[in-house]
Amino acid sequence: MKSRVIKIVSSLAIGLGIAAAPASSYAATPKTMKVHYIDVGQGDSIYIKAPNGEDIVIDGGNKGKGNAVVSYLKKQKVDDIEVLISTHPDADHIGGLDEMINAFKVENVYAPKVSNNTQAYKDFLNAVKKKKLKVKTAQAGIKLPVKDVNAQIVGPTKTYANSDLNDWSAVVHMAYKKNTFLFTGDAETKAEADMIKAKKTLRADVLKVGHHGAKTSTSKNFLDVVKPKYAVISVGKNSYGHPTSQVVNLLKNSKASILRTDQIGTIIITGDGSSYSVKKSR
Numbered sequence: 001m002k003s004r005v006i007k008i009v010s011s012l013a014i015g016l017g018i019a020a021a022p023a024s025s026y027a028a029t030p031k032t033m034k035v036h037y038i039d040v041g042q043g044d045s046i047y048i049k050a051p052n053g054e055d056i057v058i059d060g061g062n063k064g065k066g067n068a069v070v071s072y073l074k075k076q077k078v079d080d081i082e083v084l085i086s087t088h089p090d091a092d093h094i095g096g097l098d099e100m101i102n103a104f105k106v107e108n109v110y111a112p113k114v115s116n117n118t119q120a121y122k123d124f125l126n127a128v129k130k131k132k133l134k135v136k137t138a139q140a141g142i143k144l145p146v147k148d149v150n151a152q153i154v155g156p157t158k159t160y161a162n163s164d165l166n167d168w169s170a171v172v173h174m175a176y177k178k179n180t181f182l183f184t185g186d187a188e189t190k191a192e193a194d195m196i197k198a199k200k201t202l203r204a205d206v207l208k209v210g211h212h213g214a215k216t217s218t219s220k221n222f223l224d225v226v227k228p229k230y231a232v233i234s235v236g237k238n239s240y241g242h243p244t245s246q247v248v249n250l251l252k253n254s255k256a257s258i259l260r261t262d263q264i265g266t267i268i269i270t271g272d273g274s275s276y277s278v279k280k281s282r
Helices: 002-015 066-075 097-103 119-130 189-197 220-226 245-253
Strands: 033-037 046-049 055-058 080-085 105-111 135-137 150-155 171-176 179-183 206-208 230-233 257-260 267-271 276-280
Touching (some): 046 066, 230 267, 245 257
Parallel strands (some): 055 080, 105 135
Antiparallel strands (some): 046 055, 171 179
16 A cells, blocks of 8 residues: 555656656755945945855945935845945945944944044944944955955055045955955055055956046056956046046046946946846936
């Protein structure tokens, strides 16, 4: 009787087209690294979903943009943030970070060892204190806790004057297999030259263009080292002339595909370890 039951079950499985192979034989969903360059107007805010699920935030846009970024992160099913980085204390980068710290459980906070007397910077520090977190120093040589990704801070390589806030920018390089990304904050040509001199890992297929395309960043020497295939400019309506024609022309001459948040909205670049796909919100 027992053997007859087994035969009947096997026949039903074949008749219904059910595969007899064990579950382990099914192809696993390919892992990807997904980078969201969030449209926050004139400012920077980047969200990264790492291949093993870690959530990383670099900058939070201007004061008043925090709620919009928090809402965006929640739509991406973010429930905690493993790594949060303030590249430097300018308001258009640090302004919304306090709202993110208040809204999510945050495990690691990084920022360069330079301060500012703005309310945005004070609010950031108060949020960190309220959550009983410690700010880890963002400087060249720091490895970030991201599995299967070589994520490291490559700048600043030295100390700068307190008046040179942009050159203090935490510059982050991430490599997932053959996918490479460089996030530059507002680092200017002085900091770029120092990173090149220090022989930091800068080569990247995807470059977040420094300082919203200002002429004080993104030198030809820097582009010659980075050799980007994609150049993302996070920018909004502004009175500074960002991005400048000088930088746009340099990027064109380098054969990089230019992607601007003021023209196409939030930009999502997904890497599967070897190739990239680009999604635009408008």
